[in-house]
Amino acid sequence: MSDKNKNLAKSVGFIAVLAVVAVCVLYFSAFFVFRSKARKTLSQTAQLKYLEFESNLKTELLLAVQMAKSPTIVEYMKTPSDPELSKRAQAEIYSFQESFKGKNSFSISDNDLLYYSNGKVLYTLDKSDPANSWFDSCLALSDPYTFIVSYDIALKKNMLWVDAIVRDEAGKGIGLIGTGINLTDFVDQTYRNLDSSLTMFFYNMDKEITGATDVSLLENHALITSQLRELGNAGNLFPSAPEIYSTSKGEYILYPVPSVNWTMVIFQPYNLSQFFGNAIVPLAAILILVFFTLVALMGVHLVHPLNEVKETVDSISQGNADLTRRLDVNVKTTLKVIPAIVNGFNGFIAKLQAIIGTVKVSKDNLSASGSRLHSCIDDTVSSIELLNSNIGGMSSSIGRQTDSVSATVQAVNRISGNIETLNRMVVNQSETVHEASSAIEQMVGNIQAVNNSIEEMSKSFTGLDENADLGMSKLDEVNSRISQIQEQSEMLQNANLIISSIAEQTNLLAMNAAIEAAHAGEAGKGF
Structure with a gap:
């Protein structure tokens, strides 16, 4: 083989090795850049959506707690049989009711056990019924409020029933007052302006989906692992702090929502367009390296x-x-x-x-x-x-x-x-x-x-x-x-x-x- 052919073979071999190394470096660089950007995007989006959800929910919760601390309502819970006091209390409850987004309210006093809904008596609570044991349990709590999340099939809405505890001067629970919060509206508002490349769900401690764009998932009490199967391999589906998981299909972030004992999950799949878009900078670096190498050889x-x-x-x-x-x-x-x-x-x-x-x-x-x-x-x-x-x-x-x-x-x-x-x-x-x-x-x-x-x-x-x-x-x-x-x-x-x-x-x-x-x-x- 002549010297010219030997030099040509060496050049072709060097270029081939350089191309293989460049492709490997490009792939792994693009992968790590994509994963870094995806994690950053997921963290920012999850924090933003959490703040949106919490800000709307806390407004309702604080309003219910403030209603339970009203002196007129406290006096009414002590003596619900006083017609004048009952009238003034129901008027004040109605004013609070107009401030709630759901425009509804309920109240029940431990003295007469009459259950009021939107100013009307619906029934008298029978404390002897084991199904109504929740009432005494709520009054015994030290927290200012408690809540129950349930899906109303008739309304096709996820409802959060806030029970604010009314206490006397000694701190003893003497009644409950609260409102029903339509969590579906909150969740829908949270889904607004969500990037179309992201998938987001809310789920409770039973792994049931409580927030999704597809309402049928809520009606059927679908499990989160049935929609995001890779989460089944996650070590902890209920973290106390935000956690990010990397899988073969994409990146997940689990974000706790302690106010309702839910967990928010956002998933970003691997996208070829974004993947190659992230490869531009590594590709430019590789081209510059190849250019300098060729310049050095020349x-x-x-x-x-x-x-x-x-x-x-x-x-x-x-x-x-x-x-x-x-x-x-x-x-x-x-x-x-x-x-x-x-x-x-x-x-x-x-x-x-x-x-x-x-x-x-x-x-x-x-x-x-x-x-x-x-x-x-x-x-x-x-x-x-x-x-x-x-x-x-x-x-x-x-x-x-x-x-x-x-x-x-x-x-x-x-x-x-x-x-x-x-x-x-x-x-x-x-x-x-x-x-x-x-x-x-x-x-x-x-x-x-x-x-x-x-x-x-x-x-x-x-x-x-x-x-x-x-x-x-x-x-x-x-x-x-x-x-x-x-x-x-x-x-x-x-x-x-x-x-x-x-x-x-x-x-x-x-x-x-x-x-x-x-x-x-x-x-x-x-x-």
Whole structure:
């Protein structure tokens, strides 16, 4: 298998392993995020619904207790046979009755045992009947009130009968007074604005459902475990404090309602849309991790060849500048631009080496030309010295000629016979002048040769300077490309920092939006 195929197989294997790990991390992250959000939503919803139920119920209970403490009603319970007192007491009870949501009331005194309902006598309580033992039991309680919850099939309502105990100055129970509270209305009001993804029930100590959207469950006294079967595995269905259970189908919260000895249960099933919605943040984190991993791998494949380029450039720039060194063309990298840079660098060094070689040859030629020039200068100096010597001889000859001419003028008569001798001397003088002229022409030729050599040296130096400038420009171009690669790497790092910041801000905004939506209830669903 070739190196290329091996690298491809390694990359595919690494990506496959990374994908499996990413899927596992994504699943478990989304699961834990969903469970955390579900538990938070259940806790907030249960607390809100509990407060709604309790606030409405406690208003009725406190009103019944306040009615039992009325001085007029206390006096009436002591002497129910007083017509005037009975009239005033029934009027006050009626005023309280209008304040109750159920618009009903009842009362019974221990002195006459007459059972009044909405101001009318319905029957006389027979305390000898064991079924009516509840009356004495209520009067013996120390609590300000007691209650009985029952489902009225005729009314199809769940009724809470509040029995407020009327006490005399000694604290002894002398009668009962109260109202019937329609718990079905309270429960229905509690179901308003409930998230459609949630399921909520109320049940009593017998596990019978006492609050549900389906009234038939109340009529049939259905058990809570028949609707939410997974609760059968719960350790305690009647906790004293809120408890959350995780099951294979979803999350449960059990919230006690001590005022009526009920328990409220809210169930949120696992939802694929919410599950994958919670996977967005982990998915973004995984994508960022994969991105940084790929960037790191690309950085390794990019930096290693560039380090080799840098080391080679440093070795060339130091010491004796070994221009015979070359970069490895078969460097392992996934970027096609790196081999191109390596080939370009090697080509540049080869050209620079050729230029330096040409400069060395020109230098050797220039040295040889200098030697020849020095030899020509020496010859020229010798010729000039010889010329000076000839000129001196000529001067001496001219002096002698002058003397001879003078002697000839003075002794013209004497030298008339020596004319031929003088002619010979003139010929010799002419030859000497001709030799001097030849020497001067040779000297001018030598000077012209020196000027030509100087021009050739100037041209050689000019070519050398141009070749050096070309090498410097190529080196500047390589440095510029390396700087551009460094700037692009810094831009990638800045982009990664911006993506991480946006992910963190998106995560905070999503969490704040979920919290605000939970607080806003129905109005926050669209948010």
